[in-house]
Amino acid sequence: MKPTLIPHISYQNFVLDQLNTHYSGGILTLVRKDWTIISKLWITDLSFTTTWLHDLYSVKGPEPRDPASMLRSYLLCLLTSPTLSITEWVNQLHRVPLYTILSGFEPGDVPGVGTFYDFFRRLSGFEKANVKPFIKLKRKKKQKKKPKKGEKATPRNPGIIRKLVDRHLRHGSKQKQLPGDQLYAFFQSQFLEVSARLGLLGDPHSLGVVGDGTPVETASYPRSKPICDCSAQGLTNCTHPRRYSQPDIDSGWDSSRERYFNGYHLYMISTSDSRFDLPLYPRLHPASRHDSVSLVVSSIEFSQRYTLGTIDKILLDAAHDAEPIYELLDHHNVEP
Template sequence: MKPETISHEAYQNFLLEQLNMHYSNGILVLVNKDWALILKLWLTDLSYVSTLLYSSYSPKGPKPRDPASMLRSYLIFLLTRPTIGITEWVDELHRVPLYAILSGFEPGDVPGVGTFYDFFKRLWNSDQPNKKSKLKQKLKRKKKKKKYKKGEKAPLKKPGVVKRLVDRFLKYGSAKKDLPTDRLFDLFQSQFLSISANLGLLGDLESLSIAGDGTPFETQRYQRSKSTCDCFSKGITACNHPRIYSQPDSNSGWDSSREKYFNGYHLYMLSACDSHYDLPLYPSLNPASRHDSISLLITLRDFSQRYTLSPVQRILLDAAHDAKAIYEVLDINDVDAFIDLNPRTKHNFSTDCDISISDKGIPLCPKGLPMKPNGFEEAKNRKKWRCALTKGKCNSCDNPCSDAAYGRTFHTYPKDDLRLFTKTPRDSDTWNHIYKRRTSVERSNKREKVDYHLESGRHRSTKMHSIRLYGIMMCQHIDAWHSHLKKSFNLNELIFA
């Protein structure tokens, strides 16, 4: 049967009734930390889930569990016991009446393990649990992999691949394709991002700033596979027949923070960097071996095709994204790039006069002193620089290189080198003030991996890893709502009035 839509007001009334019935007579007791959980669920309206998943249910058959209650129960699981599995969570629903009531179920009448996994299938916009087929050619053993220095990220395997990918995007365009995660993001954007935006928790929507960064997501110690032939029984140990891999979308990559190779995904996250709560916006699960710069291009393309709440004005990235092709594609899309310079990238820009350009794109006068910025001319799209020793019409230089009372001036044009000549000069107070928020995406990744134990999922498919990831992101927004609004509510008086 098709599910019935239960309004959030009806859920709140159910909550009041059940908590009064079971917790007002002294047999069951609520402790202080329970009130934070109750308020978080009180604020979270999930009634749209039934509408979103309506087409995935058959018109015939038994009456299904309320989709909003199923998702609510999964979020409570992530908020309270993220290190256990779904089987143990069903036991918790039977053991702790509060968890069942907050989910929207009456104590003793909770869904089973199979019901949860049936619900998860409806959140995934594909019939296949992985993006790639499990049947793949046997991976060849490679020579011992090179280890990098502490904190050093693995370089691009193929130099120039970023430029080739950008050129392909610009030449052929990039039509929007359906992704298995589209249903999850539709729910996340309509029920979580939009609420956070209305509360002002994402920053200024008129000039939204985002940050992007990748992080290792380990899902298995070894890449496991099963044979599709009987060669081993015949004494043949080195056959080339395809094998069935349990996690075909993942592979091996370098973890610079742990200084080791790992098997799993490369999680690339976009976050609202002006958010005081470091709130996530859009995730992408890529093979572990993929470089940050490649993941950015793919993630940013998918994000721009789906995110509808506001335009993006600027993006903050670390030195792993320092490639001219990335500056070009961002400039075409009218996004200001704030990217740290990679010391391994060679600088080669010369002028036709006695002024040189530093590695950070700042003009140097004949004495080698950095010139000071003096505004940006929008009409001519150029940055103006002035002698550093000039103030007003007073020049303190002992050997001035210009007879003008105003002092020596110089102009740089972003079109000459988007990487060096940024609209906001590097190392300026404005640049440093904006760029210091880049680490918000790292704090967001920390919340997912450490606080919510993202890697404790023990799943074997991209479907389940994606659902867990989106569930954790939803919990991050719920936590922000609670911190922002908790002083406006007194549920104790409301429930036991």
């Protein structure tokens, strides 16, 4: 069944009514820090989420949860308990009525874990099974000499930056579909456009940005599930493809903590003309990817997707100090 649009004013009235019912003169009370979260969600209109995802719901079937409330609940999770899993967040919604109310649900009527994952599938809009050949764990090789404190790991493929930039300057780069394209389109229309209208991004037609990467540690080893019945048949040496939860993670060097990690390399292009340092284009790369390579990839993708203005200046650290990068920036009329 198609979701029904709930205007933001209806959400605000719902929150007022529920807070008066459960938090005025009763056992439940609000503390000072609760009002910061309440005010953020009070002014954040997410009702367009329902319109945006409307076509992804079936005409038949039971009435779905309000998409705006589902997204609001997940954002609330990131604001209050960013390290919690979805399972633990659902438990938290059952324990804390305030979080349930601010999400847009009535206390005692909390969506299940499967409902959240079903919503995430629609939110991403990228239907591709993470089926890969079975990954055998490699034997431990002789450890390489660790970089010094604060020193970035060297690129795995020396000269790769020159090859990437030369190919882009010679042939251009055709835009290809990415798993996060639909989500970024929503982020740009509902968050970046609002920030631009409020003057929080600086001059949208002459943006000053900063680019830098940070490690994102996830699982310690690849996690997967079988898609065959070899285990039920008693076959132990199964070589069939498996479904991986994170098929694109690998190992990289964390220069700030001076240790290797398994996960992603988050490269962020953020605004530098605002005291808020708002993100413009977050992009997850393999953990082994060097900052300079991530910049080349992210900057090209950003120029293909960002429609609110152009970059005029960019601030980078020493990890990006390579001649091909200066040539790339000069080609796009960006001042380093």
